[in-house]
Amino acid sequence: MRKYREALIIMRKELRGMFTTPIAYIVMTIFLIATGFFFFKDFFYFNQAEMRNFFQLLPLIFTFVVPAVTMRLFAEEKQSGSMEILLTLPVSTTNAVLGKFLAAAAFISLMLVPTLFYVVTVELSGSPYYGPIIGGYLGAVLLGSAYCAVGILTSSLSRDQIVAFITAWAGCFFLWLVDKITLFLPSWLGFLEYLSSDFHFKNIERGVLDSRDLIYFLSIIVISLLVTVRVIDERR
Amino acid sequence: MIRVDGVSKSFGEVVAVDGISFIIRDGEITGLLGPNGAGKTTTLRMITCYLRPDRGSITVGDYRVDENPLEVRKTIGYLPELAPIYGDMLVFDYLMFTADIRGVQDDGRFREIAGLCGINDVMHKKIGELSKGYKQRVGLAYAMIHDPDILILDEPTSGLDPNQIIEIRNLIREIGRKKTVILSTHILSEVEATCDRVIIIHRGKIVADDRTENLKSSSAAERSLYVSVGGTDFSGLSGALGGIPGVVSVERIEGGDPIVSARIALTGAGDPRPEVFGTVARNGWVLYEMSQKTRSLESVFRELTVGGGDA
Numbered sequence: 001m002r003k004y005r006e007a008l009i010i011m012r013k014e015l016r017g018m019f020t021t022p023i024a025y026i027v028m029t030i031f032l033i034a035t036g037f038f039f040f041k042d043f044f045y046f047n048q049a050e051m052r053n054f055f056q057l058l059p060l061i062f063t064f065v066v067p068a069v070t071m072r073l074f075a076e077e078k079q080s081g082s083m084e085i086l087l088t089l090p091v092s093t094t095n096a097v098l099g100k101f102l103a104a105a106a107f108i109s110l111m112l113v114p115t116l117f118y119v120v121t122v123e124l125s126g127s128p129y130y131g132p133i134i135g136g137y138l139g140a141v142l143l144g145s146a147y148c149a150v151g152i153l154t155s156s157l158s159r160d161q162i163v164a165f166i167t168a169w170a171g172c173f174f175l176w177l178v179d180k181i182t183l184f185l186p187s188w189l190g191f192l193e194y195l196s197s198d199f200h201f202k203n204i205e206r207g208v209l210d211s212r213d214l215i216y217f218l219s220i221i222v223i224s225l226l227v228t229v230r231v232i233d234e235r236r
Numbered sequence: 237m238i239r240v241d242g243v244s245k246s247f248g249e250v251v252a253v254d255g256i257s258f259i260i261r262d263g264e265i266t267g268l269l270g271p272n273g274a275g276k277t278t279t280l281r282m283i284t285c286y287l288r289p290d291r292g293s294i295t296v297g298d299y300r301v302d303e304n305p306l307e308v309r310k311t312i313g314y315l316p317e318l319a320p321i322y323g324d325m326l327v328f329d330y331l332m333f334t335a336d337i338r339g340v341q342d343d344g345r346f347r348e349i350a351g352l353c354g355i356n357d358v359m360h361k362k363i364g365e366l367s368k369g370y371k372q373r374v375g376l377a378y379a380m381i382h383d384p385d386i387l388i389l390d391e392p393t394s395g396l397d398p399n400q401i402i403e404i405r406n407l408i409r410e411i412g413r414k415k416t417v418i419l420s421t422h423i424l425s426e427v428e429a430t431c432d433r434v435i436i437i438h439r440g441k442i443v444a445d446d447r448t449e450n451l452k453s454s455s456a457a458e459r460s461l462y463v464s465v466g467g468t469d470f471s472g473l474s475g476a477l478g479g480i481p482g483v484v485s486v487e488r489i490e491g492g493d494p495i496v497s498a499r500i501a502l503t504g505a506g507d508p509r510p511e512v513f514g515t516v517a518r519n520g521w522v523l524y525e526m527s528q529k530t531r532s533l534e535s536v537f538r539e540l541t542v543g544g545g546d547a
Contacts (some may be wrong), residue, residue, distance in 0.1 A: 006337055008335055010337075013333050016329065017324060018326065019325055080322075081316070082321060082322055082324065083319070084281070084286050084316045085321060085322075085378075087285075087286050088284045088286050088309055088312070088314050088316070089307075089309060089334070089337050089338070090306045090307075090309040090310045090338065091337060092306060166362075196313065210477060217483055234286040236286070236287050
């Protein structure tokens, strides 16, 4: 763990930074309003004690929300020149990237905490199956983390936060979209659905924990972060 | 000890640093002097492992920057140009963060450095809201918090008022007694005031590298005298003064009516000023002004960096 000491220090600093600017509160509020609306919209019609509505839209909502959190992580440092501070401290690029990733992933996880209120609502109105709910939250953390890694990669490519946001959104949206367009493709291209974040998220959300789905999200995270490290090291 | 050996760095087509080599011994204050865009900042950024040299090697202490960048960064305290620091952070949090990363756990050190840099009053302000001078001090505190053996300061006094400049220079000299300091600047008086040694860089190349006093005295023989005389014209003046021993040439600067100004190039150790005055007085002219100038670091600098170098 000693090797990653600096990553934890950077994570602490980034988390603190998110909460000293209004952006964290704005993103969280928008996220809660959006998920709350879609969750309660039909909740009382169907009279079903489940959270499907919430989890169904979560991957799409994350494609907007996660890039808003990650866009500044490297772009802002490049813009302001503080990248020079970060990269002349005795911190390896890996630790710098990892620290920022952990901060973003922790923020996304924190953002999910208030939604546990929906679980309480469901519990009060019936007796839900907890398998899908626990699976849904685990999947949400994994999916959010994977999107964070994509967002950090695009943030390291640009010094403009808006560009970082839009490219991150495009990347996440593509991952969400892939399994939906396989309908229009010849059937031998059906394997493309394995590339889809939504496909794997749905698997976990059913309450079935398959190692393939875990490996998928971990690969997205590891590959994106490794590329980010390369991008930063190459631009010296 | 810092050893820079044949280092080059280009950005696209632009060659920022072109094969420079120098050695900086421990306990020296070295000034990196050059016009804007000469390659000073790029050189410092390579020593601090922010940029990678295209060619050549840099060794800091026992470590090479390309092999052990983390060890090199540990021994260096670095104040980047314009101290671009995290505007949203409180000064206290920023220094805490640095101390954490650097593994400084001593609270005493924290108070000591805050006192030394005079930032106790602003500890709980946002860095972005500080004045330029305070930002610079926070940058210095940041650079020195781990008591580094090598301190690298990129334009440490830019944006400070004259009192603060003197304070910071005193601070640098104080630190320079025990530590190795490299500072970059385009302000000549700064080098004369603080540095033991000067390296002048121009268009990415080293054009001079010597102790400050040597660089000044090597050309001390080249003195000149500036005079403004009334009551004669230039030819009369140069005719009368040309015969004085020690005078090499008399050059017209401006005027002629009623006051003529001239630059008299001198040679030798003697002082021809009494003779010049005597000549002027004997002819019944009026001496409005006479001053002697020895070549300063400024003229060395101008000679080396204006127009010179290959384009």
